[in-house]
Amino acid sequence: MASDVEDGVCFHCLQPIPHGVELSVAFQGDDKAVCCAGCQAVAETIIEHGLTAYYKHRDLDKPQQTPLLPEQLKELDVYDNPDVQSDFVRNTGDHSKQTTLTVNNITCGACAWLIERELAKTPGMIKSVVNVSNQRLHIEWDGSIIKLSDIIARLARIGYQALPFQQNQIEANINARRKGFIKRLGVAGLATMQVMMIAFALYFGVVSDLDPTTQQYLWVVSLVFATPVILYSGQPFYKSALKSIQAGSVNMDVPVSIALIGAYIASLYAVIIGRGEVYFESISMFTFFLLTGRFLELLAKEKALKFSTNRLTYMPNLAHREYDGGLEDIAAKQLKINDIIVIKPGETIPADGVLLSDKASVDESLLTGESRPVTKATGDGIVAGSVNQSATLRIKVTATAQQTVLAGIVAMQDAALADKPKVQKAIDHIAQYFVMTLLAIAAVTFLVWSWFDPDHALWVTLAVLVATCPCALSLAAPTSITGAVHRLNRMNVLVKGAQLLESVKHLDTVVFDKTGTLTYGQFKLIAREDYADIDTINAIVSGLEQRSEHPIAAALSQLSDQPISPDAIQNYPGQGILAEIAGTDYRLGRCEFIQIWHPNWQPKRQSNVILANRQAVLAEFQVDDEVREDSHDVICA
Template sequence: MAINISKGDCFHCGLPNLEGDKYPVTILNNKHYMCCPGCQAVASTIVDNGLESYYEFRTEPAAKGDSALDNTMSKLAVYDEPELQEEFVFDSGKDKQIQLTVEGITCAACGWLIEKQLAKVSGVKQVAVNVGARRAMVTWNDDEIHLSQLLGKLKTIGYESLPFQADKHEASFQNEQKSYLKKLGLAGIMTMQVMMLAMAQYFDLFGDMDAETTRYFNWVSLVLTTPVVLYSGSVFYLSALKSTLAKTINMDISISIAILSTYIAGIITINQVDAEVYFESICMFVFFLLISRYLEQRTRHKANQISSNMLKHIPVTAFKWVDGELKSVLAKQLQVNDLVLVKAGEIIPVDGEITEGQATIDESMLTGEFESVEKQQGAQVYGGTINQLGVITIRVTTSLKYAMVNQILRLQETALANKPKVALMADKLSRHFGAIVLAFTAITYTFWYFQDGPNAFWIAISVLVATCPCALGLATPSALTCAMAKLNKGGILLKRADALEQLTEITDIVFDKTGTLTRGEFSIERAWFADDQQRDKLLSIATALEIRSEHPIAKAFAKLNINTKDEQIDDFSLSIGNGIAGKLNGHVYKLGSANFVNLTGCPPLANELDNATVILTKNDAVVAAFWLVDQIKSDVAAVLKKLKRYDTSILSGDSEKNVSFVAHKLGINNSYAQCTPSQKLTTIKTMQQQGKKVLMLGDGINDAPVLAAADVSLAVGNASDLAKNAADVILLNARLDSLSLVLAMADRTRRKIKQNMVWAIGYNVLVLPLAMAGFLTPWMAALGMSISSIIVVINSTRLLKD
């Protein structure tokens, strides 16, 4: 029968309510009053999760809530300050995005629980939890909900969270590791002691012990087991409680039931001489589980460090030019257009452009390429890279928050929000598997009970322990985390994790030519002018038009070093993939492909200039033409030999002659020349309608539409921002052999996930009948389950090796 709470006392904890009606909660259609915001928050959570019947059947008042909750929320409110958010909150269009360090994540079910709970909150647009890294990426609308409220929501479901900062995140991880080690150490010491007492009884080492001695040994074992159950095992109970409050089932529920049931059963039968107490099994169970969790956590952390450690390359301070003098400042305080001096041997503190000097830069931490890069005035440099030789002054182009290394880490986290189908299936299966395990446990106990089996209870416990789906929950996320870490180390960035799954289904690979198969370093091989006396003027106009473009062709004109200050272009327009137009001194100039300038309207010139790369017209009259050459990348031929199982094609806006030459030289099956962006898009869609799965590689603005339309897309080398935004995979280096690594890693990851799934499911299918038949004791079941999880994690970490 439920207890009665005296009028004037807190309805939740039963203590005197000195706050009157300040903290109300409606329970079972009646308004009740709590003594503090902590009790109000806990009671509200119970009501919101449909567990109001707790108040009907409880026999004792609940524990007092966090009376300092108001103070806690006021502390969290500081994160709503714009000045503080400037450091770690990113603007994502109309929404905001933040990466959080979340403490208390123990398994895949925790990640699922956080995602589901936050997804219900109004204003939250997307939640992605990386269980291995203990981080969450949250996108929200600040007009509907504030950051402090998000952090508060996580706190109410039992997870402490703070904005991700590399040093604090690492400190948080180390604290959790120390806590695990303390729990593990205590469990190990107590297990040895309890096992010695159990061995003495099992093997009768002290002779024929009388009942009094047996009871004495049992009581000593109980004393030694109690701290293991209450302290070392607390990590499982907390996780189970969070899951229960969220009305779901995770693997820690069955673990908690097994531990507490065995412990309580041992207490009940402790004075019975012939009864089994299994205190040693409890200790061993907790000990093995903690070893498994500790090793899992260490291994996944190692995989995540490959990416996360990039931030550790950023120096704390930088030398900034202030009124002609150098001043040491914090790197994170640098603003756009600040001038910073970087000496030889120093780490570049932030992304910027060289304004003075030249240097040899080691960019291996970004690209995976250990060959140094020569940088001249005007070149872009990135925070975290090393100035090996030379003294340079850089102008800051991006604040540290939006620097390349931070963008990489954000994209890594965002990628995990798009889980492959196999990952979603595994998550769903592991959650349902928990309910199936509980059902089989009940069936087993019922069967043995009615068979008058004396060990019905212990057999049921063995079933509960042996079939815990820990390995199943780890099968996919452990493999994906390791695969993404390995690719990241090689200078390959995945924007969505499910791209790995789709890469295994690719049938066709389509290449853009310029900048993808070729170097994209054009030079003008030949030029034609309608009037040679206007040669310099026309070159100046063509250069003035081209320098406004991001296309690699523009670099060929930039090399001419022509002064274009006198060429004031008005009404400038860019037709992506076609050409450029502008008005100069009342005349309309066009520079682009033959189709763009309508060369077909001039039959005599159409034949003469047929293979020209770009043509210049003045008021629709052809005045100049340019033939440009571009060399094929040195590694392309070797890469294509490894891709023989795919159908390959070139899709380019270049002339038929140039495209055919490259296709023939590289042995590429199909080629499509002089294509506009819309024609490229149509070609890709036609291939898809034929049932083909297309991987598209490109680097220019004109490639963005087809990159977005392809089944999987890859931006190569120094791609335009628009191409990177549309692509699913980004190569941070310009080498095409990274494509082979991506495809090979996709296949390896799929195999590892399948191996993990087969092992996890196979183990449970194999061990279930053994446990139900009574062949496994609880400690044997615990050992098998722990080894199963460790095997899955170790198998996944093999992806990190070459």
């Protein structure tokens, strides 16, 4: 029953809820926790259409067997609902759409090749690219020819479960896989150590004429320890191999599975008949090493995801929407075109829109990298992700969710990163033929050795399968490319396409962006002139700037450990601050703002922040984005 769902588990998909996620749906008078907005939307649709029987009759003991889409949902085409799609689908033309799907159980380039080949045969598909390293599928399709639910169903038929990409869901899937790998590694590691200890006794028995009864006993003990390794720890390889065979293809896990199972069956047969050779230690150790490699690969993927440049995570979850003269707080994803929203100073703008207020000063550094605020006038466009640096703003929404400029930039980046470089395309193509050729060579090897030396035919064949496993061929290229791209992203270098890594050696011209590249991207006090007591000036400036949201204010707000709080303060957006301290009026801001009191005064240097009272100018400050020390050397290199 649905009421028996454990705490900390998503009510809809039965997967662990990531830390910090607080989403829920109302079901039979109770609030049920869900792991992401996608599950929330689907669950609400099920409940809204009276299909709650799905939650009552599903098998909670087998969450992995819960169908991706229940039969009722298939009829409703819930993932084709425009309201549901607004969270993860971007319209790129009259009928063309783009999205990124999370595809479970992608293990190598062969999986990617199979998915891309299957979708390429699908009418209405424009483009499909699989990123093996982060298990994402970027697709573009013609909505007038095929529906997204049909694409997901087509992937399910070839054994791949696909869901709309959600950062929280990705992290939950990786956490679940990591826990599964740790359990299998633990079993394989402990069993391998025991089997190896017994193997040493058998090795010494070769030169010391080990008693047949003792040898048989050691074989049986080895069998007991090796069996969990083969039947439990090796399951990921068998499932992957079976899935690829069912889809009419082969991947690198096919020869691995044949080698493991073949060696185990042959060793088991030797134990039963009491003669021959057993290789329990070899298959146990091989399984442990393979699992270790897969586990390290998973950790690399997890680390890459943590530093992924998915800028949509900076978008606010709530928005202030006007209604009948009042304000209501709603989820940002529920905003509609033509809604009027209110943005308070310091808040991030949740949607694209048109400015209705007289003027605004916004920080667009998330989009442009430029740290200086941009001044906007009534009717100017405002982009989601910008930060309001002035007074409270009113904005009319023109685009939301996946239709915003920021979402478009992220989509272009994801599409570019998903596009494979030439070397990876060649490797993916070769890997398919490599595995097929390997199986053919193994078959020939078995036949030849069966003719010359039947006792060693099986073992030589298994050695060929194991030694020539194309793990490095299929995994090294995508993993190394993804690792390089994410390493560059961590260093604030945004790579538009992975294929650029191939051509970087031919570069002869480099164009630098100033902010955050040749400079630090943060305002800093460069120079100052003081015309009064410096300690008093610092205390006044710190006290005023600590009450300002302007990015320049951060560079001056820490000038004093004992800031003086103003008795009254008034903020003039884009100009400065007028304040009263102990009966004295002060102005702090631009030169033009100060010249209202001192029309003939001119700064001595390129100062952009000036402090003055009605009697005189007290100080001037030059605050700017500081140039990096090594910028000259970089440009001249």
